[in-house]
Amino acid sequence: MTSEPVLIRDAADVDPAGSDPVELAPELLERIAVIRAAGLHTLASGRAVYGVNTGMGNLSKVRLTEDEQRVHQRNLLLGRAVGGPPWLPRDEARAVLLGRLKTFLTGDAAVSAELIQQLVALINSGDVPNIPAEGAGSAGEIIPLAHAFASLDPGPKEGIALLAGIPGASGRSALQSKRVHRLADHLSAVAAGAVAVVRANRHPFHPLAGRGDDVLAEELARLRELAGPESEPRSLQAPVSFRVAGHVIAQVRRALRHLDESVERAFSGVTDSPAYLDGEFVGTAGFHGIDLAAHCDQLTVALAHAAEVSAARLHRLLDPAVTGLPAQLARDPGPQAGLVAVHKRAVAQVHQLRRLALPTAIGTAETSNGQEDVQSFSWEAVGNLAEAIRLTRETTACELLAVRQAFALSERPVPPGLRGLLQAVDSVVPPIEADRPFGADLTRLLDDVL
Numbered sequence: 001m002t003s004e005p006v007l008i009r010d011a012a013d014v015d016p017a018g019s020d021p022v023e024l025a026p027e028l029l030e031r032i033a034v035i036r037a038a039g040l041h042t043l044a045s046g047r048a049v050y051g052v053n054t055g056m057g058n059l060s061k062v063r064l065t066e067d068e069q070r071v072h073q074r075n076l077l078l079g080r081a082v083g084g085p086p087w088l089p090r091d092e093a094r095a096v097l098l099g100r101l102k103t104f105l106t107g108d109a110a111v112s113a114e115l116i117q118q119l120v121a122l123i124n125s126g127d128v129p130n131i132p133a134e135g136a137g138s139a140g141e142i143i144p145l146a147h148a149f150a151s152l153d154p155g156p157k158e159g160i161a162l163l164a165g166i167p168g169a170s171g172r173s174a175l176q177s178k179r180v181h182r183l184a185d186h187l188s189a190v191a192a193g194a195v196a197v198v199r200a201n202r203h204p205f206h207p208l209a210g211r212g213d214d215v216l217a218e219e220l221a222r223l224r225e226l227a228g229p230e231s232e233p234r235s236l237q238a239p240v241s242f243r244v245a246g247h248v249i250a251q252v253r254r255a256l257r258h259l260d261e262s263v264e265r266a267f268s269g270v271t272d273s274p275a276y277l278d279g280e281f282v283g284t285a286g287f288h289g290i291d292l293a294a295h296c297d298q299l300t301v302a303l304a305h306a307a308e309v310s311a312a313r314l315h316r317l318l319d320p321a322v323t324g325l326p327a328q329l330a331r332d333p334g335p336q337a338g339l340v341a342v343h344k345r346a347v348a349q350v351h352q353l354r355r356l357a358l359p360t361a362i363g364t365a366e367t368s369n370g371q372e373d374v375q376s377f378s379w380e381a382v383g384n385l386a387e388a389i390r391l392t393r394e395t396t397a398c399e400l401l402a403v404r405q406a407f408a409l410s411e412r413p414v415p416p417g418l419r420g421l422l423q424a425v426d427s428v429v430p431p432i433e434a435d436r437p438f439g440a441d442l443t444r445l446l447d448d449v450l
Contacts, residue, residue: 005124011105011267016098016171017178019091021124028105029113039110039276043156049281050274051076051160057368073159080146080163083132088144092172092386093128096148099171100162102267109161110276118152131168136379137365139372140287141168144379165271166289169378173263173292176385180256180299183393184249186450187306188219189421190396191245192226193403194313196415198323200238202230205246215257219250228415234324241312248309255295255302262295289378293361296381300388304353307395311346314395317402318343329405329432336435339402342442346398349391356384356391397445400425405432424449 005023008014014022048054053069055062056076064072088096101119104111122129131148142163149162195202203209205224210217223246237243270277271286316322318329318340330338360381364374404425407414414422428444 008105011102014098014102014105016095016102016174016267018098019094022098022101022120024116024120029116032105032107032111032113032116035107035110035276036112038279039281040156042276042280049157050283052157052274052281056160058371060371069156073154073156076159076163077146077150077152077154080142081150083135083143083147085130086133087130088133088172090128092133092175093131093148094123095171095175096131096144096168097123097128097171099167099174099267100145100148102171103165103167103271104161108270108272108275108277109158109164110281111158111161112155115152115154115158119149122151133383134380136168137375137377138367139375140164140289141166141379144168160274161272164273165287166266166292166378167271169289169292169296169382170263170266170271172382172386173259173266173296176296176382176389177256177259177263179389180252180259180303183303183389183396183450184252184256186393186396186400186421187249187252187310188222189226189418190310190400190403191242191249191313192223192415193407193418193422194317194399195223195238195242195245196227196418197403197406197410197412198238198242198317199231199234199412200242201233201236202227204243210246213250215254216246216250219253220246223249226415226417228417234322239312239316239322241309241316244309245313248306252299252302252306255299259292259295259299262291266292288376289381290361290376293376293378293381294359296378296385297357297359297361300381300385301357303385303388303392304350304357307346307353307392308350310392310395310399311343311350314343314346314399314402317399317406323406323410325406325409329402329409330435331409331433338435339405339432339438342398342401342438345439345442346395349395349398353388353391353395356388360384393446393450394442397442397450400445400450401429401438401441404429408432421449 003020005021007023009025009028050060053064054060104116129148131144136143145163205220210220270284273284274281275284320327327333328338328340330336360377366373428448429441
């Protein structure tokens, strides 16, 4: 069943992570038409406007004739569609389209209501374009955006408007942020399960241990609630990977908050260039995207560390000295290997994550004969973040499987705050009585639980 469209009255109503069809309010289209008419009047003065009546990049010194201008906006899209597979997943491609719509509705681009309606039709069609996931090595996102909007028919100034700014990185960041909010909650629950099942000392989660840090204090409270009432600890100190769970997940949530703020700035600020501001076209630098790139990188590093700590806890869960349970969480250690290979998979995922932690904006290169002499690579930064989310989810699934098996072997009661999660695990993963292809279990956890 097709869902009802979301009525858009201004740019703030557009959710780049949304999946419902959208519909523009008539008064919004009227406001866009007024801005468009004013912009066309300004263009009629004949003053040089970059990319409209001039060439692009190093060719901006070349003035275009009226005949050349008629085909120039379409050529801007054709000549920059140099990408190829792999293509973005459908939901990320949709986020790019919605990100472009959100920026257009501010009025900065001075595009027509007709072009915006073309864009809305594309969004609602469900037939998202092939947008290259890689290879955006330029100032801004002109290569992927040329692919995204190749089917649209731009008028004066509209070709360059479709290529301007960082709507792709902004929309994709909003989508990845939504995923990390869910992932962070699972990180907390799985860590709390590990703490509870090994009867780790709860001193590191004492309410006063979060003094001066509201994010940490909230995370410690969350772990205390999820792990349930404390029983007699097995030792004075649990391994570090258990004790630092609050600090590690708090950093994920802190970095996520910073990314959310960065996305808000990206969509509320001026990223079109040339932007129509106060009656004139102004060249801007909103395409640089360093704010988004830096905060995507920060969240990627936070997730990489969280996955490392998760994999370390998983290793400890296999150790009878820590858990008091059978070695490697096998029902019959020796004849059975238990979950030792599950930990090996987690180690491989952590190794991949480490390679994503290099700052994306470091290593700029000149293009366009020196006209574009630096880049922020924000498109690549959000791509790295998406991969970091995938790998962290997989590592979390590995630990979750071990936590469930540890509870089953210990026969310890599951804390009330974790019953829903572990019941969801039990609905897709049968009891582990012997060795089997645990990869299938992990896939079901990723598809149906996490």
